[in-house]
Amino acid sequence: MMPTGARTALGGLFRAACEEISEKTPGEPIGRADAVWGAVERVALAIEGSSPAERREHLQMKWSVGKGRYTEVPWIALLDVRVTNDTKRGVYVVYLFNEDGSGVYLTLIQGVTAVLERHKPQTAGYGVLTGRSDAIGVCLGGVKNIGFQTQHEMALKGAKKAPSYTHGTIAQTYYPADAIPGDKQLLEDLEAMLQLYERYAERFEGVASSSEHEQSESLLNIDAPPAQAALEAVAPRIDLAATVQAFSNSLRSAGLSFGVQHDAFVRAFITSLATKNFVILTGLSGSGKTQIAQKFGQWLGEAQMALIPVRPDWTGAEALFGYEDALAKVSDDGRRGWAVPRALEFMLRAARNPAHPYLLLLDEMNLAHVERYFADVLSGMESGERVLPNLSRESDGVWRLQPGAEPWVAVPSNLFIVGTVNVDETTYMFSPKVLDRANTLEFRVPTEALAWTTRKPQACELGPRDLVRGLLAISADPNGHLENEPTWLGDYVDELKRVHELLSEGGFEFGHRVFFEAIRFASLLEQAGEESWTVALDRQILQKLLPRLHGSRRRLESTLCALGRYCWTQDVEPGAIFDGRALSFDPISHNPNEAALPLSADKIRRMTRSLRANQFASFTE
Known part of the structure; x- marks a missing residue:
């Protein structure tokens, strides 16, 4: 000593x-x-x-x-x-x-x-x-x-x-x-x-x-x-309300807040991820889209997140899936090397660790045609087919197909994918093929949220392991929500069918996938702490149905007005879109705060204003 x-x-x-x-x-x-x-x-x-x-x-x-x-x-x-x-x-x-x-x-x-x-x-x-x-x-x-x-x-x-x-x-x-x-x-x-x-x-x-x-x-x-x-060894804690609260608190501690609607917005974000592990975030640049996704990745664990900026020159699946590289060294047994982008390397890591959640963040997803580079991912997520090349980095540093193994693996179910979307003259629209498979959350910045005390957000603390594993368990069980059906589910389903009937008249009806995921979202939203089925319906019209509406004034105006009438009064007039009666309701002249479904009503009001000013409208503004 x-x-x-x-x-x-x-x-x-x-x-x-x-x-x-x-x-x-x-x-x-x-x-x-x-x-x-x-x-x-x-x-x-x-x-x-x-x-x-x-x-x-x-x-x-x-x-x-x-x-x-x-x-x-x-x-x-x-x-x-x-x-x-x-x-x-x-x-x-x-x-x-x-x-x-x-x-x-x-x-x-x-x-x-x-x-x-x-x-x-x-x-x-x-x-x-x-x-x-x-x-x-x-x-x-x-x-x-x-x-x-x-x-x-x-x-x-x-x-x-x-x-x-x-x-x-x-x-x-x-x-x-x-x-x-x-x-x-x-x-x-x-x-x-x-x-x-x-x-x-x-x-x-x-x-x-x-x-x-x-x-x-x-x-x-x-x-x-x-x-x-x-x-x-940490048992999953299946408690979506506790998960939402833990992540919401972590965001505040990291300096990221969404104002008076902070908890409700975080609840919608987490529930959307639990419903389907593909979420689109759209809205004003600098409104917090990328920040909330990054913080969620940090909450899962920084090593379990990859932020990939989408490039305008992404024209095919090789941007995410890589390709066989003719210039790479061939192995002794004749296997060719691959060029492996960071996104594929990350997805393969997730596939080999199914007990842990991973987040792939595609930033500015619509800088390239989404359908061109993302179609195989969408197909693999939906069908469960093996679409990822089963590669491993070998001793010489070259990626090759694993000898004696299946040449392809499925898109892992423990992989969350979040895409951010900015809209300007350099970007492309999303097709219903993409929007059908995601919940789309819009980010806006109200004037009252602008404060001089705002600070740059800090890193988000690691989430409780039991809740992180519980969230993965919820998202990985596609039928788990059916075991705890809300008492009001029948009313919610009836109203969802009325909306389907209304949209069908305008040619914008939705299919079984959207209907199933809307029911799953509502059930999980109740588990996350929301007791009102009208809030769930409001969220699903806003996040699943309105993103699919786009077109000229001649095609879209009657549908927007009819859907606006429903959101304000929950009244549906059969045939109103065909005979022109729908136009008697003007969403612009009504206050969204007085609507039965205020979030959707506000969005319809803004879309209608854009439609009349530009003779064209879409969800992304």
């Missing part, structure tokens, strides 16, 4: 150790008499005797400058014996010195040796380490939120060992040798890193103490989130 007085010299000890390291060459003989041995040992003893380490009874100290031969990356480790007692495996805190003595990293890291021994070649092992590091950081609440950086900002120096250490790093901070901070900062950083380590130990202790084989099959899975066995 280092004497108490030595605790004040930690910064100086680090500088002395870096200076000695700068004089050594990896591979040289090393022994206790070497100056570098003594310099690193003094740092280790000072750390062991420091207050952050000394008061934690589960910690064990290990350090090394090499065994017989000097190592290129000297290190000093603190291991929580509840997690691991071996630096070859598990997770621990370690100081890593640059080979040239130019600085030292304080890191939370994975043991790399066991991973690299099991996953050959080395590049495959690096992929395992990187995937786990990113996901563990997310599960611990985001390392940047507490002042540390990730492996991606790390530049450890050391030709052979540095790459594996870098890929295994979960959180890190760097001290240049010529600017090592004072002892106060060093000890504060060590305390913060050990607190992060304790969070890991408490959360994943059950998995960390399991057998090596179990760890290999769960913790070391390249495609899986960290401690998958531990996460999957």
